[in-house]
Amino acid sequence: MAIVTDRKPRQRNPRGQGEKLRDDIIEAASDLLADPASPPLTLRAVARGVGVAATSVYLHFDDVASLILAVAERRFGELAKQQDLALDGVVDPAERMRAGCLAYCEFGLAHPGNYQVMFVTQSEPLMAIPVEQMPGYAVFERLVDEVAAYQGLAPDAPEAFVTATIIWQQLHGIVSLRISRRRFPWPPLEPTVTDAITRILGAPTQ
Amino acid sequence: MAIVTDRKPRQRNPRGQGEKLRDDIIEAASDLLADPASPPLTLRAVARGVGVAATSVYLHFDDVASLILAVAERRFGELAKQQDLALDGVVDPAERMRAGCLAYCEFGLAHPGNYQVMFVTQSEPLMAIPVEQMPGYAVFERLVDEVAAYQGLAPDAPEAFVTATIIWQQLHGIVSLRISRRRFPWPPLEPTVTDAITRILGAPTQ
DNA sequence: TGTACATCAGTGAACGCGCGTTCACTGATGTAC
DNA sequence: TGTACATCAGTGAACGCGCGTTCACTGATGTAC
Numbered sequence: 001m002a003i004v005t006d007r008k009p010r011q012r013n014p015r016g017q018g019e020k021l022r023d024d025i026i027e028a029a030s031d032l033l034a035d036p037a038s039p040p041l042t043l044r045a046v047a048r049g050v051g052v053a054a055t056s057v058y059l060h061f062d063d064v065a066s067l068i069l070a071v072a073e074r075r076f077g078e079l080a081k082q083q084d085l086a087l088d089g090v091v092d093p094a095e096r097m098r099a100g101c102l103a104y105c106e107f108g109l110a111h112p113g114n115y116q117v118m119f120v121t122q123s124e125p126l127m128a129i130p131v132e133q134m135p136g137y138a139v140f141e142r143l144v145d146e147v148a149a150y151q152g153l154a155p156d157a158p159e160a161f162v163t164a165t166i167i168w169q170q171l172h173g174i175v176s177l178r179i180s181r182r183r184f185p186w187p188p189l190e191p192t193v194t195d196a197i198t199r200i201l202g203a204p205t206q
Numbered sequence: 207m208a209i210v211t212d213r214k215p216r217q218r219n220p221r222g223q224g225e226k227l228r229d230d231i232i233e234a235a236s237d238l239l240a241d242p243a244s245p246p247l248t249l250r251a252v253a254r255g256v257g258v259a260a261t262s263v264y265l266h267f268d269d270v271a272s273l274i275l276a277v278a279e280r281r282f283g284e285l286a287k288q289q290d291l292a293l294d295g296v297v298d299p300a301e302r303m304r305a306g307c308l309a310y311c312e313f314g315l316a317h318p319g320n321y322q323v324m325f326v327t328q329s330e331p332l333m334a335i336p337v338e339q340m341p342g343y344a345v346f347e348r349l350v351d352e353v354a355a356y357q358g359l360a361p362d363a364p365e366a367f368v369t370a371t372i373i374w375q376q377l378h379g380i381v382s383l384r385i386s387r388r389r390f391p392w393p394p395l396e397p398t399v400t401d402a403i404t405r406i407l408g409a410p411t412q
Numbered sequence: 413t414g415t416a417c418a419t420c421a422g423t424g425a426a427c428g429c430g431c432g433t434t435c436a437c438t439g440a441t442g443t444a445c
Numbered sequence: 446t447g448t449a450c451a452t453c454a455g456t457g458a459a460c461g462c463g464c465g466t467t468c469a470c471t472g473a474t475g476t477a478c
Contacts, residue, residue, distance in 0.1 A: 166398070177375055186371075227455085248430080
């Protein structure tokens, strides 16, 4: 994506809409991070991508780490939306599990570079956030709820939490291994996801 | 680890042992990458770590990516050794599965920064390697063998490959999620590993 | 209706720094004769 | 036993570049009176 050359002139936002630049910066950073093998993100590269002076990034972000955190949060929001779409109108708990997990993997593999950023190792801004506000926490909570529904448990049952954790680990393994070992002879995605979660969940207990 | 200050003088290797520097460089790079939140590795930082001129790194590595690949290969070798130790004298297939998987996770969590490097996204030198020589391939092959033994299958049975893949995904998920989400309330490692692989494997078919 | 002022949304030059890479060089140790 | 030469295991200065960060500045648009 986006080499040095794209310097569309970009005209200044009208009064009262200065926050629009924040959005543009996040999108430019996403683009630069789209390739999973992309070099470390720099503030100046982002500014070039937006078509703005390097100093303008400071108007909205303290540093590169905060910007990367914002990218991660936005992408998790999009992942949640994709899952909403995939689950819309689906009522069977087993089918909901399958559809939600598949949507997770498909999203991750469709945005490999951004997926990596979503699970980047702790930066200072990330460590300052309480665990329930961590990027991706809502996605995990949804998974716990789906597991509880599938297994006929209360949403706060410890067993649902444990099972959801194992599924999350599985989905994350599926996505991140396929990103980092592209030449491995991976089986097709959909049967793998179905097979794995079927093994982990066992038969439904409803 | 290892800030700028460590400039032990280091004396030149005796004749015929120039390859010793290669080892020292790999170890210095490992140290610099030990923290999972460490900044991008630079050639000059590695040289400082070894106590050698920046140019000396070129005597053994074409570039930083090749050096990182060498670190990954070495760490996979150590992982295999750790698994050897954990499996030594264990004969029960179920117990071997458990011990091998646990050793994998413990190794990864003991070396979080290096574990990330072992699964770093494709670099040019990595892409030039055939899949059977990829770092970690031997570890995966051992896993396939253990699965086959556990399930009473031939080592080249497709079912063993599929199951081993699902287990690998699970182990990688366990390790890398715990590295990148340190503040999540993870359950204790050992029961999680046992629980997960039991679900994935089902009852032994021997 | 003017007009002074405040605010907003940025700009642009300049700085010092660490980086990868090049190039010719060094000095100890072995080897041929 | 000498001695010339080759090889090995590095060194050290120099380069140009992109980076994060600072600082004072700009120019359009709204607001008070």
